[in-house]
Amino acid sequence: DAGVIQSPRHEVTEMGQEVTLRCKPISGHDYLFWYRQTMMRGLELLIYFNNNVPIDDSGMPEDRFSAKMPNASFSTLKIQPSEPRDSAVYFCASRLGGIYQETQYFGPGTRLLVL
Amino acid sequence: QKEVEQDPGPLSVPEGAIVSLNCTYSNSAFQYFMWYRQYSRKGPELLMYTYSSGNKEDGRFTAQVDKSSKYISLFIRDSQPSDSATYLCAIRNSGNTPLVFGKGTRLSVIA
Numbered sequence: 410d411a412g413v414i415q416s417p418r419h420e421v422t423e424m425g426q427e428v429t430l431r432c433k434p435i436s437g438h439d440y441l442f443w444y445r446q447t448m449m450r451g452l453e454l455l456i457y458f459n460n461n462v463p464i465d466d467s468g469m470p471e472d473r474f475s476a477k478m479p480n481a482s483f484s485t486l487k488i489q490p491s492e493p494r495d496s497a498v499y500f501c502a503s504r505l506g507g508i509y510q511e512t513q514y515f516g517p518g519t520r521l522l523v524l
Numbered sequence: 525q526k527e528v529e530q531d532p533g534p535l536s537v538p539e540g541a542i543v544s545l546n547c548t549y550s551n552s553a554f555q556y557f558m559w560y561r562q563y564s565r566k567g568p569e570l571l572m573y574t575y576s577s578g579n580k581e582d583g584r585f586t587a588q589v590d591k592s593s594k595y596i597s598l599f600i601r602d603s604q605p606s607d608s609a610t611y612l613c614a615i616r617n618s619g620n621t622p623l624v625f626g627k628g629t630r631l632s633v634i635a
Contacts, residue, residue, distance in 0.1 A: 440620070452612060516567055
């Protein structure tokens with residue numbers, strides 16, 4: 410398996426522009442997570458899905474952030490409009506369901522820089 | 525008080541040293557304790573997983589959980605330059621709740 414795939418790997422954009430980050434989880438995984446990582450705040454959970462349904466989006470910082478999972482093999486995280494403080498590394502992760510399935514597999518991340 | 529506290533370091537040790545990395549947590553309901561390793565410009569990878577209290581050993585790595593003190597540790601014996609990475613503790617309670625991550629400790633092992 411190719412693992413969790415994220416695109417783009419790097420994104421540089423200007424303040425006010427729309428940014429769309431994409432994720433393909435590992436086939437067969439029931440859970441998908443979106444994280445944001447910064448030096449100041451560490452790794453923060455933004456939102457997670459179970460079987461394509463959003464379960465908890467309390468970590469989404471503002472209405473400018475939205476996430477969708479239209480099917481089991483694809484998810485997007487959108488920021489509109491983007492701001493410089495959104496600059497961070499965004500990770501997608503997936504795992505199997507079941508209480509003993511502890512391993513979350515992370516993608517390589519998308520490095521976002523908003524100028 | 526944050527749910528999980530972790531000293532961000534950085535921590536620099538000579539090759540062959542014993543390394544101790546630690547986290548404290550506030551929620552006594554936490555039952556699953558994990559350590560993730562993150563190399564520079566990569567995503568985190570699961571290194572060790574412990575359920576409830578006790579020790580778990582895997583090669584040069586030992587994970588320790590003290591639920592009475594709400595304190596978890598990761599020990600690395602005979603540290604190697606290839607161990608240089610950021611180590612994140614991750615904790616959760618029962619059911620399918622999401623992980624809560626510490627901020628990570630950046631470790632450098634100098635040859």
